[in-house]
Amino acid sequence: MAEFVQLLFNGLVEGSIFGIAALGISLVYSVLKLVNFAAGDFLTLGAFTTFFFATNSHLPFIVAVLLSMLLGVAISLILEFIIWRKLRKSGAGMLALFLVATGVAFVLRQSIALIFGSNSRKFDIDQIKTFEFLGAQIAQAQLAVLCCASVAITVIALFIKKSTIGKNMRAYSDNPSLASVSGINVDRVIIATWTISGAFGALAGIFQGTVQGQFTNGMGLDLLLSILAAVVLGTIGDAYGALIGGFVLGIVMELSTWDALLGGIPSTYKPVVAFAVLVIVLLFKPEGIFGVKARKI
């Protein structure tokens, strides 16, 4: 029981991070039809800038987090104005957008290395402090991340569902042409999409840096495949699905090592399990795990 609780908790923590990062990718895809391969590097950016603001500039951690999210938003918007908008106007196809996104990822990664150096970093947060719950050791830092992530997920889910701009985003992703002629301000929708993507990308990186204890400038790239798997698992283009896909992936990866499940698998194969689940789900439900038809945000 204790082992199950421990693995479930670990899976929830990791899944919440996957989900938050996957949300931005899914949202951008649903609105702009762009698979943002640079999203992983926004995680790295968030973690490194938070470290800079908190440790080098001695700002309170929460202020450092907010500033990093703002920086993530700013860079997302700058990229929208200098690259993505022009590419859309020139009618660039999926392949061109994919290649440019890959190039942006390289530039971001190298810029982070150039500015912050190549050494690993860690937040000044106690990684060791735990309390016991049903025999499992629950780390306070991980619990804090899970709580904050849950709040962030709830807020963004409500925002997309209830706010005008959220409704406009859903309308635009369902039918861009109809949304445009019905008076929806498309530019506002796109700016809102990049704002959420940039902020949540940075936030996911900060959470990952917090639970991991140590991070390098390869952190985002290391997580990118799992995050993309969460996006596809939860139905590509479905923001809510991406969040759930993240949780499912995190829990499945951790529970796959449980002894009670046919002895468990060696932990080195956790990513393999994640992709095996993805393949199996897609074989039976090509639209992802949520419904017969692909839902849009």
Next chain:
Amino acid sequence: MKKSKALVLAAAIAASALLVSTVPANAAGVDIRVGTVQPMSGAGFASYGTGLANAAAFGVTSVQAAMTAAGVGGSCKMIAQEDSVSDAPSVVREAATKLAKSDKVNFIIGSLTSGASLEVGTVTAAASGVIGIASAASSPSLTTFKDNDTLFRTYPSDLLQAVALVKAVSKANGNSSWVTVGAINNSFGTGLATAFKRAWIKNGGHIGGTVLWNAGAASYDSEAAALVKTKHDAFVFVDYPDSFAKLAPALARTKKWDAKITFMTEAFNDDSAVKTVGASLMNGIRGTSAKTNGTDAAGWKTAFTKAYPKNPGTFVDGSGFDAAVLACLAGISAGGTSSKALAKGLRNVGGVNGGTAYTWDQLTAAVKDVAAGKPVTYNGVWGYTKFDRAGDPMGGAFEVWSIKDGVILHDSKQDVQF
């Protein structure tokens, strides 16, 4: 008259023979081109990679200066120094290919890690007239790698380190104790873990379990849980600082891990590693590490620091210097640039060959003797390197270290010499 003609002829032949014997074999002058591929940037290895690259450059310039002073023809030059950025396999392969094909080097010194060095070996095995010399790779997989005798190393194999680890764990816990082995999932980690387990069982010990982990894993909690639930009197971990910095907090969170019964390897015999992981988590950890057993290593370090004042400085820098010196001396000895000749040259100048022994500051005399075809023994900064058939050094020295309150302590009484 005929007699005097014969005398003149005999004198001429004798003079020619004398001249030939004193003129260096390399009088025609072979130009030896050396390149390095090391992780000089990126996470984890930059200080090691930069140090090894600088040391190799220092080695090449030292031999070139000696050649000039000795009047030996030809040259030994550092052509290019490639950055493998954290030793990413694709980057290493690309850099080694560039060095071999575009820069047309004869020797590639590097890379740092075992997996990356195997990438270099893949390139040298397929190229013509290029030899790789790994200066810090320790995995046994380099020994068995099919490299057409083009991959050498100056750093001792983990088959030797495994024995040193067995001695250290035995001394602390007894021969028949239970050990759980954890390792990073790459050729270095799995190679040393396997070698240790074999040596430990042969020594009468028991293995409680084996757990591997991936370098870029999203979390390490399940790995930590798997490690602590095994039957164990001690742990042996084979890892790098950046990944252990993520595993160590997860181990501590289980409340079932004791650093004082944990043994590790050379990557942690460095102040920066203690800082990366955290002194409190490393407190009490012991380990083994290859150590320099060369001649006048302290004097060399002073000269190296003077030449490269910004060098980060790690314990293994001397191995990079020796690799470069051996490459240049081998080139002079070979008198040609085919892979076969260069490999033969390395075996001629490395290790105890019965000839005069020379140290790092006696390179002028060494170069002169090598060029004259005389056997020499290069007693390097890192140690003497007698290459076996697989290109591995046949000996090595290891030390036992421990960490107390963030300070690395060395116990020379426990040194192991092979």
